Amino acid sequence: MKVVLHSFTDLITNSSTTIYTFSDESEQALVSLIDEICSTFGLKERCVDLFSLNVMPNDNDRFIEWISEHHDEYPEIPSSLYEKGSYRVADNFINNVCAGVIEKPLWFDTMKAEGMKFNAEYGPGTTLHVIPKNPKYEKIAKLVVKFLYSTDSRECPS
């Protein structure tokens, strides 16, 4: 089954409705775009050389839940991520891994894959993260994300 990964812009359109934006296709679309840019302008780099791309849910609840349920199977998961009152620590840890600040542990991809399956069905949408591999690409990374989420969605009950 194809996991519906999604990036997100959510917008409260009225008191009872939220729009979730899903970007399962955005990661590959960006790879194609950046590769074409490099090709068109004679750059030898490709997207993989310039950016790390990561599609993640808009909150880490499913992942934190997964850590809580599976830390016995993965002893390398630090106890600081699942002991009582650790929500914020775990939340920051996941965000920092996604941002490339902390090296990704081996169990992270398993957690992400399983959490994403749940998110696809019940989750709050996802965001595409674009992390530059060189500081000179930071501005492009920000502008790419700004462009992707420059649309505005409204729900119209018909």
Next chain:
Amino acid sequence: MQVKIHSATGLITNSSTVIFTYSDSCVDAIKPLVNEILKLSGDEHKCDDIFSLVITLEDSSEYFTWLSREKTNHDGVPQAVLDASSVGREYFRSLLSDIKTGKADKPDWFLRMEEDLANNYWDYDMDWRPATVLHVNAKNPKYDDLARLVVEFLYSTEHDGGRQG
């Protein structure tokens, strides 16, 4: 006055809900991105040199609704466009095609029509402000693929609605 324009992707989420995505901010978002790419690649061009950016209503039938129903705001609208026959419709389709592909600028009456549809859609029996879409046209064929991929990236997201409470 500038029409509040938006590009759109409509998605039916269930039998009774449609989501419209507006892209009024997309033109302002794409220009600095393309300019930064050009700068990094050592190219002295700017976004406006390589692309024409146009936003139109996603559903062209809404223009025809305005043309057929709006009777008091036709200043400057060519008589051929107001011709309700197939000839008139074809004339308008051709103009719209030229606008979408950057071959023609929007005339003042066209901007006025979009503004009226955006602000007074209920006068035309529309339930919601008409959705719009961004067109990116390359001014040189060597940028055609780039233009297509920019649009594909912009509209690579999907939307879904959720109820709270």
